[in-house]
Amino acid sequence: MSMASQTSGSATAPRPMTREERKVIVASSAGTVFEWYDFYLAGSLAANIAQTFVPGDNDTAKFIFVLFGFAAGFAVRPFGALFFGRLGDMIGRKYTFLVTMVVMGLSTFVVGLLPSFQSIxxxxxxxFIACRLLQxxxxxxxxGGAATYVAEHAPMGRRGFYTSWIQTTATVGLFLSLIVILVLRLSMTPEAFASWGWRVxxxxxxxxxxxxxxxxxxLAESPAFVKMKAEGTHSKAPLSEAFGTWANAKIGLIALLGGTAGQAVVWYTGQFYALxxxxxxxxxxxxxxxxxIALALLLGTPFFIFFGWLSDKIGRxxxxxxxxxxxxxxxxxLFTMLAKTTNPNLINATENVKLVLTADPAACGTLFDPVGVRxxxxxxxxxxxTLATNSIHYDLVPGPAGSALKATVNGADAxxxxxxxxxxxxxxxxxxxGDASILKTPSLGELFSSSRALQAVGILFLFVLFVTMVYGPIAALLVELFPTRIRYxxxxxxxxxxNGWFGGFLPPTAFAxxxxxxxxxxxxxxxxxxxxxxxxIGLLFLPETKDRDILK
Incomplete structure (x- = not known):
């Protein structure tokens, strides 16, 4: 039986995974893991990047630069989706995501070689920003290429399970980046890591x-794409067909607002905003x-597979x-519990130290600066x-028009x-x-011997569990929403x-x-x-897709 016939809409019982399908999943997932590893290094090594590439001693400016660099990579992701999605629907899934892999790998390698601000x-x-844009x-x-490719190889009734392996790749890539960084940190002095070790x-x-x-x-090309090409039904203008007509554009809008927007903020809150x-x-x-974070990710990652499998049973x-x-x-x-566990003196201070700012409302702006350019x-x-950067709670009280800024700490002028x-x-x-009350576990042994650290890991694991619920089924859902000719x-x-905008801008937006x-x-x-x-929106408008025939 051909792979294409196995993916038809017949109501056959789910069968075991074949050797060829296992190869497809492993190859697609491995490549995607490495792409995510490359992409997330910039976030995991933000402090070192800022210190190397940003002039001066202003830590806030350095931090904002890294946020901007990180956000830049997310900002252009939809444009990459349009460009490579069109290629994928016209020339094939396999060769398109080979190109994306080369661009990602070379851009990441260049960052490792890039001279410092002091040099150039x-x-x-x-x-650095240009490399982030290319990434x-x-x-x-x-x-889109990896998820589409795996889904189009999957048999009916198993697409959630098969594509859930792709869903692990973002978390595994983040986990891999954290592990590599930790190994390097623990194997050299802090000075050596700051000087050159972060580049490794x-x-x-x-x-x-x-x-x-x-x-x-x-790998061979996707059977669904091969079948479509053989029949001459592939789209010659996939972008116009996908987004230029309301019937298809409406599906994309529902997929965004009733699916990926919520999935994205849960994903980035549970992993990146938590960090x-x-x-x-x-x-x-x-x-x-x-x-x-790495331990929580390790414990939580199998649940991507579980929820992908479960979505084949009860729906996405x-x-x-x-x-x-x-x-x-x-x-x-949960975030309150995390704060009390890891930095109790900070929470005590927010409850017992009353800092009040009094200012003319016209003299205070919105501070909304999600990409760090203001x-x-x-x-x-x-x-x-500055208070926010130092995690200091304050109350802002409106003062008379034209009045100067005033501050009090526990009622006394400051x-x-x-x-x-x-x-x-x-x-x-x-x-x-460096306060003594702040949780510090510089080794795995100390982590496992600290009840506070294990409690914090438990909370972080819950965040990751929420991530697996929203992310495990999303690839199968998106693949099933669109016809083969415009699926990519x-x-x-x-x-x-x-994920690029709603999720990627979450840390700087939350900080603002x-x-x-x-x-x-x-x-x-x-x-x-x-x-x-x-x-x-999803409850009202998002359709259930698990039993759809994706060869149509």
């Missing part, structure tokens, strides 16, 4: 690239935070929407951003200079970086708008909300609102 000046950050374009084409994970990408190309060159929250808000050192929609709803309802209590000069804005006010808050009880283009765009509100937990409102919106 502003060309260093410019080239985003490549990733925009990779995922980027340079390793050239080896991964060679292996990925070799393994994917052994951001641990290191930037709770002030854990990078090794401790990476160890805990109920699992996806349940994950969005549960995450939205539990984020506030320059803030007003004293009110500078102070609020200086209004940003750094001086931070010092006053710390003198009143806010912990400084049709599924890629809503996926990458959801925190800076504007003065509450370290207020950034959670962004993923909660988006996830609830997806739950409602």
């Amino acid at each position: 000046g502003y060309a260093a950050p410019a080239i 985003g374009l490549a990733l925009g084409g990779e995922y 994970p980027f340079l390793l990408s050239i080896i991964l690239l060679g292996f990925s190309i070799w393994i994917r060159l052994q 951001f929250f641990l290191t930037q808000t709770l002030k854990l050192d990078g090794t401790t935070a990476n160890l805990m 929609k109920p699992i996806l929407l349940a994950g969005c709803l549960i995450a939205a309802l539990t984020y506030f209590p 320059t803030f000069t007003k004293p009110c804005d500078v102070v609020r951003r 200086p209004t200079g940003a750094n001086e006010l931070v010092a006053a808050a710390q003198a009143a009880g806010y912990p400084k970086a 283009s049709g599924m890629s765009l809503p996926y990458h708008i959801g 909300i925190v800076a504007a509100s003065g509450n370290i937990f207020s950034g959670l409102w962004y993923p909660i609102i988006v996830a609830l919106g997806t739950f409602v």
Whole structure:
């Protein structure tokens, strides 16, 4: 029996995976793992990248640059989806995601070789941003190709299970990047890692690239695409067909707002914002935070397969929407528990130290700066951003028109200079970086011997579990929503708008909300609102797709 006939809509019972199908899944997943590994290195090594490529000693400026660089990679993902999606629907799935892999691997390798700002000046950050843009374009084409390719090889009744292996790749890629970084950190001095060791994970990408190309060159083209080409039914203008008519564009819009937007914010909250929250808000050192995230990912990754398998039994929609709803309802209590476990003095200070800013409302801006390109000069804005960067809670009270900024700490007048006010808050009880109460587990042995660390890992595991619920079934759902002739283009765009924009901009957007509100937990409102919106829209408009014939 041919592979194409196995993927038909006949109501046969699910059969065991064949050797050829196993090869397809392994080859597609391995290549995609390495692409995600490449893409997420920039986030995992943000501090080192900023120190190398950004001039000066302004830590906030360095941090914002890295956020911008990280966001740039996400911003262009939908454009990569359009460009490579069109190629994939016209020339084939296999060769398109071979091209994306080469672009990703070479861009990552260049970052590892890129001279510092001290060596080549502003060309260093410019080239880094260019590499991030190329990585985003490549990733925009990779995922849709891999998911479509695997789904079109899968038999009826097994697509959720087969494509769930692709769904593990983003998390496994992140996990792999964290493990490589941890091994390097633990095998050299901090000074050596900061000087040159951080470049090693980027340079390793050239080896991964060679292996990925070799393994994917052994694959044949998708049987569904071959059948479509043989029948002459392939689209000559897939973008126009997918998005130029309301009938197909409506499917993409429902897929975005009723599926991938909520999936994306749950994914990025559970993995990247959790890491951001641990290191930037709770002030854990990078090794401790990476160890805990890595262990949570290791424990949670098998559930991608479980929920993909379960979606073949009960449907894609109920699992996806349940994950969005549960995450939205539990984020506030779980993140509060995480903060109390890892940095109790910070939570005590937010409850017992009352810092009040009084300012003319006209002198305070919105602080909304999701891509880090605005320059803030007003004293009110500078102070609020600095307080947020130092995880200091404040209340903003409107003052008379034209009045100068005033600050009090526990009722006593305090200086209004940003750094001086931070010092006053710390003198009143806010912990400084390196405070003895902040959780620190620099080795696996210490992690397993610390009840606080294990409790934190348990909370992080719940975040990852929510991720697996929303992400495990999403590839099968998107593939099944679109016909073969426009599938690569049709599924890629809503996926990458959801994950590239709704998800990718989550950390800087949440930081902007925190800076504007003065509450370290207020950034959670962004993923909660988006996830609830997806739950409602998906409940009303998203169709169930698990029994569809995808050869049509």
